[in-house]
Amino acid sequence: MAHDSLYAAPTSGPDTERESGRLAGLRGALGTWDAAIVAVLVAVLLASLSVQNFATGRNVQFLLLDLVPLALLALPMTLIVITGEIDLSVASTVGLSSTLMGQMWLSSGLSRELICVLVVLIGAVLGAVNGLFVTGFGLPSLAVTIGTLALYRGLSFVVLGDQAVADFPANWTAAAVQAIPGTSIPAAVVPVLLLALVFGVVLHATPVGRALYAMGNNDEAATFAGVSVARTKFWLFVVSGAVGGLVGIFWTLRYASARGDNATGLELTVVTAVLLGGVSIFGGRGGLLGVVAGVLLLGVLRNALQLADVDANALTIVTGTLLILSVVLPNAVADIRARLHRRRRRRTQLSAS
Incomplete structure (x- = not known):
């Protein structure tokens, strides 16, 4: 099927209305970005x-290295949440990808490059499983990905058990953490920025992005407008899984260890960063600039608390609190605005009269 038929924008209404809608969406994204970047600057x-x-x-350098997995996983998560879905299996996909990479390195005799390609493809398959259950069987993504969160994490321990694989080439592990010459900026940040640019263009400057917002607001209306809702959501989960495989490779090489518990709990941090960036948990609203700021804000807070010798349990409490606030506050503000609007109208x- 042609690309235009999959993501055709609504044809009703004058062009000026569409342009004003785009400008309004851009203003909304920039508004989210403004608030989030101020919070980042204050935190720093x-x-x-x-x-x-x-x-x-x-x-x-350590802070930016910590942000690489979070930022990568937040990119497809943003698109998924905007459509009104969620993927809570991302961290378990990272863990399973890591253990499979370790197992293949130990016993397959394959080249390092081929192993990395296979790991990304396996991640895509894991994402496709989520997409199949959500779009093929019509199951809620929350329930599906909670199930695969547990399934993939359990499989990661089946692959390696309690052992860890650490016999990776020194030049590969060094490459994962090396800085750009003359700076403290890790080279791994460069591909993250490039991917963020690609995701940003897709979301904010293409018919695909407009289709994602339409799905988040109303699936039926999006379908009526010519959007292939099921197919689009399926491929979003595939992309999320592939990125999870990529993060599994980075995580394994950065820490020089393939373990079943790698990235445990990271899914909540990813969701928190996305919601802090202004993406609505109910879909249909948000922007990638705000999510980038949310990733930075969360990373700075966690790094500062770790340097201050704050207990790991306290870090979990902070993340959970921010997650709750990022859901409650936007709804509270929207409710207050609606009440004020009704009062002014009366x-x-x-x-x-």
Whole structure:
């Protein structure tokens, strides 16, 4: 089927209305970005002033390396949540991809390059399983991906058990953490930025992106407008799985260890970053710029708390609290705005009468 038929924009209404809608969407994305970037700047300033060694080049490098998996997983997660779905299996996909990489390295005799390609493809297959259950059988993505979260994590321990594979080539593990010459910026940040640019263009400057927002607002209306809802959502889950495989490779090489518990709990951090960036958990609203800022904000907070010797359990509490606030506050603000609007409308009607 042709691309235009899959993602055809609604044809009703004048072109000026469509253009104004696009401008409104852009203004919404920039508004989210403004609020999030201010929060990032405040967090960085406070951490620099109050946390020892936060602003050092070495810590900046560690911080950015920590952000690479979070940022990568947040890119497809943003698109999935905008459509009104969610993928909670991303961290387990990372863990299973990591153990499969370790097992293939130990026993397959395959080249390193081929192993990496296979790991990404396996991640895509894991994502396709999610997509099949959600779009093929019509099951809720929350229930499906909670199930595969447990399934994939269990399989990761089946592959390697409690052991770890650490016998990876030194040049590969070094490449995962090396910095751009003359800077403290890890080279791994470059492909992350390139992928973020690609996802941003797709979401904000193509018919595909407009189709995703349409699905998040109303699946039936999107279908009526010519969007292939099931097929689009299926491929979003495939992309999410493939990115999970890519993160599994990076995680394994960065820590020089393939283990079944790699990336445990990362899924909640990813969802928190996406929601902090202004993406609505109910779909249909949000932008990638805000998510990038949300990733930075969450990374800075966690890094500063770790430098301050805050307990790991406290970090989990902070993440959970931010997740709740990122869901509750937007709805509370929207409710307050709606009430104020109704009051103003009643006053206008009374004064007119």
